[in-house]
Amino acid sequence: MRSGQLLNPTAAQRKARPAAVRPRITRRGLAAATAAALLLALAACGSAGTGSGGSGSGTINVGVIGPMTGPAAEIGSLMSGACYAAVLDVNHAGGVMGRKVGCALVDDTGDPADAVPNVTRALATTSNLSMAVGLESNTAATTIPLVNNAHIPMVSTNGLVAYDKTRDTYFWRMTPSDDQNGAAFVAWAQKKGYKRVAVVFQNNIGAQGNEPGVVAAVKKIGGTMTTNITIPGDASSYSSVVARVIAGKPQALILAGDPQTSATFLSQYRNLNGGTVPPVITSTDSITPAYFSAVKKVMGSAYMTHSMFFVGSYVSPTSHAFSVYKSAVYSAKQIKDPATILGVGVIASIYDGINLMGLAMQMAHSTSGPTYNADIEKIATGTPGAVVVDTYAAGLAALKAGKQIHYVGVGGPIHFNAYHNSPGSFSASGFDASGNPVQLGVIPGTQVQQLLS
Amino acid sequence: MNVFIEAVGFGIAAGVVVALGAVGFTVQFGISNVLNITYGALMTLAAYLGYALLGLGLGVWEALAVAAAAIALASVAFNRLLIAPLVRRGTGFVGVVIVTVAAGIIIQYCIVAIAGPDTVSYGQQAGSTVRGAGFVFTTTQLIIIAVTVVAMVALHLLLTRTQLGRAMRATSANPVVARSCGIRTERIIDLTWLISGALCGAAGVALAITTVSFDFTIGPTFLIYMIAAAVLGGIGQPYGAMIGGLVVGVGTQVAAAYSSPAYQDVYAFGLLIAMLLIRPRGLLAAGTASARRLAG
Numbered sequence: 001m002r003s004g005q006l007l008n009p010t011a012a013q014r015k016a017r018p019a020a021v022r023p024r025i026t027r028r029g030l031a032a033a034t035a036a037a038l039l040l041a042l043a044a045c046g047s048a049g050t051g052s053g054g055s056g057s058g059t060i061n062v063g064v065i066g067p068m069t070g071p072a073a074e075i076g077s078l079m080s081g082a083c084y085a086a087v088l089d090v091n092h093a094g095g096v097m098g099r100k101v102g103c104a105l106v107d108d109t110g111d112p113a114d115a116v117p118n119v120t121r122a123l124a125t126t127s128n129l130s131m132a133v134g135l136e137s138n139t140a141a142t143t144i145p146l147v148n149n150a151h152i153p154m155v156s157t158n159g160l161v162a163y164d165k166t167r168d169t170y171f172w173r174m175t176p177s178d179d180q181n182g183a184a185f186v187a188w189a190q191k192k193g194y195k196r197v198a199v200v201f202q203n204n205i206g207a208q209g210n211e212p213g214v215v216a217a218v219k220k221i222g223g224t225m226t227t228n229i230t231i232p233g234d235a236s237s238y239s240s241v242v243a244r245v246i247a248g249k250p251q252a253l254i255l256a257g258d259p260q261t262s263a264t265f266l267s268q269y270r271n272l273n274g275g276t277v278p279p280v281i282t283s284t285d286s287i288t289p290a291y292f293s294a295v296k297k298v299m300g301s302a303y304m305t306h307s308m309f310f311v312g313s314y315v316s317p318t319s320h321a322f323s324v325y326k327s328a329v330y331s332a333k334q335i336k337d338p339a340t341i342l343g344v345g346v347i348a349s350i351y352d353g354i355n356l357m358g359l360a361m362q363m364a365h366s367t368s369g370p371t372y373n374a375d376i377e378k379i380a381t382g383t384p385g386a387v388v389v390d391t392y393a394a395g396l397a398a399l400k401a402g403k404q405i406h407y408v409g410v411g412g413p414i415h416f417n418a419y420h421n422s423p424g425s426f427s428a429s430g431f432d433a434s435g436n437p438v439q440l441g442v443i444p445g446t447q448v449q450q451l452l453s
Numbered sequence: 454m455n456v457f458i459e460a461v462g463f464g465i466a467a468g469v470v471v472a473l474g475a476v477g478f479t480v481q482f483g484i485s486n487v488l489n490i491t492y493g494a495l496m497t498l499a500a501y502l503g504y505a506l507l508g509l510g511l512g513v514w515e516a517l518a519v520a521a522a523a524i525a526l527a528s529v530a531f532n533r534l535l536i537a538p539l540v541r542r543g544t545g546f547v548g549v550v551i552v553t554v555a556a557g558i559i560i561q562y563c564i565v566a567i568a569g570p571d572t573v574s575y576g577q578q579a580g581s582t583v584r585g586a587g588f589v590f591t592t593t594q595l596i597i598i599a600v601t602v603v604a605m606v607a608l609h610l611l612l613t614r615t616q617l618g619r620a621m622r623a624t625s626a627n628p629v630v631a632r633s634c635g636i637r638t639e640r641i642i643d644l645t646w647l648i649s650g651a652l653c654g655a656a657g658v659a660l661a662i663t664t665v666s667f668d669f670t671i672g673p674t675f676l677i678y679m680i681a682a683a684v685l686g687g688i689g690q691p692y693g694a695m696i697g698g699l700v701v702g703v704g705t706q707v708a709a710a711y712s713s714p715a716y717q718d719v720y721a722f723g724l725l726i727a728m729l730l731i732r733p734r735g736l737l738a739a740g741t742a743s744a745r746r747l748a749g
Contacts, residue, residue: 071570071668203715230715234674236470236664237702239463239589240709243456259572263666271579271591290571294666297574 058128059102060095060367062087062354063152065119065143066134067110074290079134079157080105081335082347085328086354086392093393096358097365104129108139115139116146123150130367131357133157133350137178137209144171151369153360153376155353157346161209165419170373172356174349174414175313176423176448178209183451184311184426185210185254185281186217187443191428192279192309195221198250199228200241200257200265207256210283214254217451226250231265233258238265239272246273253280259294262286267298277303284312284429284437287343292435304431309440313345314425315410317439321390325351325410343429343437345411352409355392356380359407362399380414380422382406423448458587460710461703466594468702469601470659474675475682475694476605477652481528483689484625484645487536488550492653493676494557494564495531499524499657500671501568504575513578513662514596521654528650529643531556537639557673564669574666597659604652605695611648612691621645625689685725687735696736700724 064083068076083103090101106122108115123129123146132154135143140158147154148168156163156171159178163171176184189197199214201207208230218225226248231241242265245253253269255262262282269277277299287310296304316322325348329338341347357372359379364372379395382388386404389395398405407414414422426443478492499520506516535556539549580592590598612618623631624641632638660675661667679694682701686693701721708720728736 071670073570230713232715232718234664234670235705235717236660236675237463237467237706238709238714239466240460240706241714243459243463243589244710260664260666260668263572263574264664267577267579267665270577271582272589274582294572294574297576298665 056128056367057099059100060131060361061102061104061126061129062357063106063122063126063129063132063147064103064134064350065106065108065115065122065132065139065147065154066136067138068105068107070109070111072110072138074288075110075136076105076107076134077337078288078341078344078347079136079350081329081332081338081341082350083133083354084332084334085325085341086351086358088332089324089328090354090358090392093391093396096361096367101354101358106134108134108143110138112139112142115142119143119146123147123152128367130361130369131155131354133353144168153357153369153373155349155357157349159209161212163419164421167419170369172353172376172416172420174352174411174422174424175346176426176445177421179211179213179216180423180448180452181283181312181426182210182213182215183217183448184213184443185283186214186221186223187426187447187451188281188309188311188428188441189252189254190221190223191441191443192252194252194279194281195223196226196249196251197223197254197281198226198245198248198252198278199254200245201230201255202233202257202261203230204233204258210256213452217448220451231257231261233261235261235264238268241265242268242272245269250278252278255280255282256286257282259286259288259291262291263294263298266295270299277307279307279309281309281311281428284310284344284346284427286310287312287429287431287437288340289337289435292431296435301433304435305433306430308430310429310437311426311443312429313349313411314427314442314445315345315348316412319390319410319412321408321410324391339436343439345427348410352407352411352414355395355409356407356414358392359389359395359399359405362396363405377416377420379405379407380416455587456710457707459589460707462588462590463710464703464706465598465699466590466702467663467706468699469598470656470663470698471675471678471682471701472695472698473597473601473604473652473659474656475679475686475698476608476691477649477656478676478679479683479686479689479694480608480652480691481645481649482683483691484621485532485536485642486546487532487540488546488553489536489649490550490553490676491531491557491560492553492649492679493672493674494560495524495527495650495653496657496660496672496675497564497669498527498560498672499654500661500667501564501573501669502654503658503661504568504573507575513575513593513658517600517655517658517662520658521651524654524657525647525650528646528653532643532646537642561669561673568669570669572666572668575661577665578662579665593662597662600655600659601695604655605691608648608691617641617644681722681725685728685735687737690735690737693735693737700728 064080066076066079087101104126132147135156137158148170153170156173161177161179164177227245360372360375363375383404386406387398388406395405416422425445428440429437430440432438502520503516583590620636624638628638682697683694685697704721704724705717708717
């Protein structure tokens with residue numbers, strides 16, 4: 001498999017309604033989950049013959065499992081971008097055990113039903129597929145079991161609360177789950193002085209996952225939830241819902257919806273509220289050019305730059321690790337929109353994840369998942385006397401010098417719990433006038449955990 | 454009470470768009486006996502055509518008119534080049550339906566290939582807000598309501614007051630007898646596709662104006678509401694389709710005003726089923742051959 005080659009480019013045009021990173025599970029998903037179980041054996045058999053053991057030879061492939069086509073393709077583009085940046089740095093530093101690393105894009109189309117055959121095929125046919133990244137909420141329920149059963153370590157960006165306490169050996173997550181994100185929305189509202197918030201979530205799995213965290217956190221801060229409404233996506237009119245929300249006189253809207261739903265809702269809010277709309281707090285999943293383009297056209301530039309806050313995983317823009325990451329993102333020729341990739345904190349975990357898994361392989365002298373999987377935690381947590389490294393190159397050099405290492409990457413320190421989760425801290429970002437993300441503030445992870453306790 | 458009146462107003466604004474499309478759908482089906490699922494994709498095409506025309510500097514109503522004309526011609530071509538030959542060769546009713554499904558998917562893929570998968574927007578076209586008697590409308594919604602009413606009246610006059618309308622109804626009732634009476638039924642069917650296409654195009658742009666932003670799935674997503682409205686009104690019954698559209702629109706908005714909006718469609722379609730249980734052939738009695746076939 002050539003580096004960067006697009007696997008399984010099925011152009012799924014089903015309405016999975018994406019833009020937000022943590023969308024939905026459909027009935028087809030349930031069927032697909034059943035199919036996944038039947039195909040596990042095949043996947044496992046397939047991967048067994050793909051050179052995932054020992055030091056081997058040839059390019060080591062990172063399976064970037066995400067929606068490369070269809071309505072959620074923008075998410076796949078972000079994921080693959082982070083991979084291209086990571087392999088650029090890894091290969092520039094000398095690769096893993098002297099071998100090149102490449103990105104093998106696996107198109108799950110954002111649809112669990114398509115994801116099962118596509119991922120199964122990729123696991124069976126991609127040579128040297130030794131790590132995986134992506135596996136977002138839409139398809140996580142079907143793709144993660146496949147990868148886990150193939151004994152391939154993975155760094156997932158999914159936000160499903162179900163994975164807060166997973167026992168999947170090869171699953172790792174360095175981003176918060178959706179309920180933690182929900183609590184972070186409220187933490188930001190509190191920071192801005194908004195005590196009366198209206199909660200409006202689209203009826204998809206990602207947005208619905210935020211809701212328990214929002215409810216718990218609003219209660220914790222002694223705030224008022226003026227309305228808590230779930231809306232269908234892409235309706236032609238939300239006027240009745242908008243009228244209910246306006247009646248509650250909220251100071252801010254916690255709104256999670258895809259670009260089309262958000263644009264329609266906010267536009268009708270403005271029409272029915274004398275031209276004014278309260279500030280919106282939403283997920284960094286939406287800080288994309290598509291969202292900016294769709295919403296700006298109806299809400300105007302001033303609203304976009306002053307009244308929209310996107311809350312999600314924190315990355316420190318002043319750290320050395322970030323500057324290295326940024327340089328790689330701007331240098332990777334496959335990346336068309338570097339500013340957006342840098343603005344979405346969740347995506348940085350893919351970059352960190354590839355560095356981490358690459359260093360773990362190097363440390364274990366093996367590309368075999370069962371062999372190097374445990375070293376991921378060792379490097380992330382650090383052992384006494386370990387050298388702190390913030391790039392792959394620094395980590396590789398230290399390992400070659402015979403030292404133990406402790407990786408602290410773009411997302412800051414990693415503290416994996418017993419379930420391989422490290423939610424980290426949060427940040428709030430906004431758009432500048434050109435639609436580029438700008439970081440506005442930081443929300444400590446401890447504060448969010450307190451809101452949920 | 455205010456909430457209810459307000460919701461009814463919102464429902465009328467949403468329902469007229471459904472009605473506009475449903476009338477075109479049901480007229481075409483009633484006369485040509487083709488259940489045209491491509492209708493949804495053609496609505497999408499109209500929405501994107503309107504978007505392109507706005508980009509060229511046309512006003513939104515000019516764009517609506519041009520898109521309606523373009524889709525009208527496209528519909529005639531679609532029938533002449535694909536549907537009519539299939540019917541002539543004896544393709545059955547279901548076979549033709551499947552072809553329209555396939556054609557719709559192809560059109561949708563072509564739209565994505567050209568325009569991309571991302572959401573696009575006509576921008577803020579709502580105009581000012583008008584309040585009265587508990588209702589709240591935007592000026593744009595009022596214009597869409599007016600356009601729909603004018604289209605319905607014109608269609609009514611065409612069907613009931615003109616020789617052409619009588620020929621259309623005759624073709625609808627029994628094409629063989631109509632042909633033996635000297636009616637050029639192929640031309641009548643062409644004209645039906647033309648009218649249906651124009652309403653489809655107008656509905657596509659009106660829908661894009663109403664939703665503010667949209668993507669390539671807009672037409673097929675709303676086709677189900679239009680079919681529901683057509684069935685509720687009585688297949689082949691333009692006035693029934695209009696009433697059906699309003700019932701669907703008002704039903705969803707009233708449901709959203711009083712319960713979880715996530716289930717607004719459940720309530721609206723539940724209402725539809727209940728009404729069909731009471732009036733199995735639709736609100737207005739089904740009279741065409743197609744209607745009899747479908748309504749049982």
